[in-house]
Amino acid sequence: MPIISVRDLVVEYEGRRILNKLNLDIEAGETMVLLGGSGSGKSTLLRQIIGLERPKSGSVIVKAVDITSCSLSELKKIRHSIGVAFQSAALFNSLTVEENVALPLREHTSLAPSIIDLMVWMKLAVVGLADFGKLQPQALSGGMKKRGAVARALSLDPEILVLDEPSAGLDPIVAAELDELILLLKQTFQMTVIVVTHEMASAFRIADRIAMLHQGSFRLVGTKEEIKASQDPRVRQFLDRVPEDLANQTIVSTFFQKYLEKKEVFQ
Amino acid sequence: MASVVESVGKRTIENLDYVGSLNIQFWSTLRAMKSALPLVGNRHRWQATVRQVLEIGYKALPMVSLMALCTGFILAMQGATELRRFGAQGFVIDLVVIAFTREMGPLLTATAVSARSGSAFAAEIGTMKVSEELDSLQVMALEPIDFVLAPKYLAALISVPCLSIVCSLFGILAGGLFMFFSARLSLLVYFRSVMESIAVRDVITGLIKSLAFATIIAHVSCLEGFRVHGGPDSVGRSTTSAVVKSTFFVIVADAIFTAIFYSTGVR
Numbered sequence A: 001m002p003i004i005s006v007r008d009l010v011v012e013y014e015g016r017r018i019l020n021k022l023n024l025d026i027e028a029g030e031t032m033v034l035l036g037g038s039g040s041g042k043s044t045l046l047r048q049i050i051g052l053e054r055p056k057s058g059s060v061i062v063k064a065v066d067i068t069s070c071s072l073s074e075l076k077k078i079r080h081s082i083g084v085a086f087q088s089a090a091l092f093n094s095l096t097v098e099e100n101v102a103l104p105l106r107e108h109t110s111l112a113p114s115i116i117d118l119m120v121w122m123k124l125a126v127v128g129l130a131d132f133g134k135l136q137p138q139a140l141s142g143g144m145k146k147r148g149a150v151a152r153a154l155s156l157d158p159e160i161l162v163l164d165e166p167s168a169g170l171d172p173i174v175a176a177e178l179d180e181l182i183l184l185l186k187q188t189f190q191m192t193v194i195v196v197t198h199e200m201a202s203a204f205r206i207a208d209r210i211a212m213l214h215q216g217s218f219r220l221v222g223t224k225e226e227i228k229a230s231q232d233p234r235v236r237q238f239l240d241r242v243p244e245d246l247a248n249q250t251i252v253s254t255f256f257q258k259y260l261e262k263k264e265v266f267q
Numbered sequence B: 001m002a003s004v005v006e007s008v009g010k011r012t013i014e015n016l017d018y019v020g021s022l023n024i025q026f027w028s029t030l031r032a033m034k035s036a037l038p039l040v041g042n043r044h045r046w047q048a049t050v051r052q053v054l055e056i057g058y059k060a061l062p063m064v065s066l067m068a069l070c071t072g073f074i075l076a077m078q079g080a081t082e083l084r085r086f087g088a089q090g091f092v093i094d095l096v097v098i099a100f101t102r103e104m105g106p107l108l109t110a111t112a113v114s115a116r117s118g119s120a121f122a123a124e125i126g127t128m129k130v131s132e133e134l135d136s137l138q139v140m141a142l143e144p145i146d147f148v149l150a151p152k153y154l155a156a157l158i159s160v161p162c163l164s165i166v167c168s169l170f171g172i173l174a175g176g177l178f179m180f181f182s183a184r185l186s187l188l189v190y191f192r193s194v195m196e197s198i199a200v201r202d203v204i205t206g207l208i209k210s211l212a213f214a215t216i217i218a219h220v221s222c223l224e225g226f227r228v229h230g231g232p233d234s235v236g237r238s239t240t241s242a243v244v245k246s247t248f249f250v251i252v253a254d255a256i257f258t259a260i261f262y263s264t265g266v267r
Helices: A042-049 A072-079 A097-108 A113-126 A142-154 A172-189 A200-206 A224-229 A233-239 A249-266 B002-036 B043-056 B058-085 B091-130 B133-139 B144-183 B187-197 B200-226 B232-263
Strands: A004-013 A016-026 A031-036 A057-062 A082-085 A160-164 A192-197 A209-214 A217-223
Touching: A004 A042, A016 A042, A016 A217, A031 A042, A031 A200, A042 A057, A042 A160, A042 A192, A082 A142, A082 B133, A097 A113, A097 A142, A113 A142, A113 A172, A142 A160, A142 A172, A172 A192, A172 A200, A192 A200, A200 A224, A209 A224, A209 A233, A217 A224, A217 A233, A224 A233, B002 B043, B002 B144, B002 B200, B043 B058, B043 B091, B043 B144, B058 B091, B058 B144, B091 B133, B091 B144, B091 B187, B091 B200, B091 B232, B133 B144, B144 B187, B144 B200, B200 B232
Parallel strands: A031 A192, A031 A209, A082 A160, A160 A192
Antiparallel strands: A004 A016, A004 A057, A209 A217
């Protein structure tokens, strides 16, 4: 039985359809990469999976609980088993890195402060930030902030780790380090990992399976090899980095002509 | 005509939505307040409340006392100019005492707190929203109302009445200084007259008002922060809106309270 199951998921913002009847199963222990271009709906899907938004229709079943219709207390229980690292890291600037990681432990457990300190140090050590716990998030580099966010996401030892664009805005070396960290975490903690990204190299390094999104629908869900061998034109365009024909001369001149016609009407 | 009706309808729905949101937020905060209390609540939340008391109350002391001194002088000078014509300069003491305990103390304090802390609440929460910190609270199964708003509201309920008392004391002191310099009335005699003029019911109505003002400032400002959409420009707009709306609602509430106290004979 899949740990996460998305069924006929439809999401609309102000009448505009963002996700169109999506179906996806994520098995326990696998690394699923949600791949797609900007505006393809991958972050929206992620927000549905972590229960931050409710869909127009369809369901998201996490550990046998439909989080689109469950009570708030059930949702909170499910959230204890999900760790999320956001694209912007979203560490609390008013707290030190250590306090950020300790926050879920302080709020949801009755552990002694000394035990919490030890656990925080362990989580920070796993992501390579053991010496930076006393710093404020503002004092960290982009890559370190993201690792801090991963440490906080790991603090309650979740079964599911969700990472939103972990390598966005990072240089290739730091991005590769984060990829290795994700692989290490999966190997060490045997957790289910969901990663949203548009970085091909990163996706092929860490994924067990890849779900390719385009305009709110899955073009293909499969293993790395299946994605690489796909002949779907959209998948190929993404893999081969073929640009859209937005700057086509005919299209530009048509737009310009329409603009001029509008101007004449106003005059 | 249809567009006018449509626009009126839209504004009405927006206003109802705003009032509804304020209402829901208020009751949710009341439920969450227990966690921010000392001894029975969460230790970290109470620490946050104490920090907020220092921010809202202690740090506003110089500003509020200076405003009260200036306003006290103005009131005493303006009052003395008119009352001298009737040979009733002694009534300046009653004027200053009654005006400050009933009206000026709570109102001046509310204006200062709205400008200082209301804007800070909206900016802080708005920034947390933009930087996904509120989302990260939710995915950690923590409610932003419990974590962010409850300590602020409790701190406002403690700080605003205290500041209001300080404001009244400084306003009355300003009246004393004026009487000393203009009529050579000793401060001892002045304060003896003040004690005769002060009515317990005036102090109580002033405190009731300041509790209501604290509620308005905390909730309106925090709601503006929670309603931030988009980028940093939206945070700026919400900050302005928080100050404008909370000051406006404070004055409306003051008028309502004064009308109620007047009609019931409490004054």
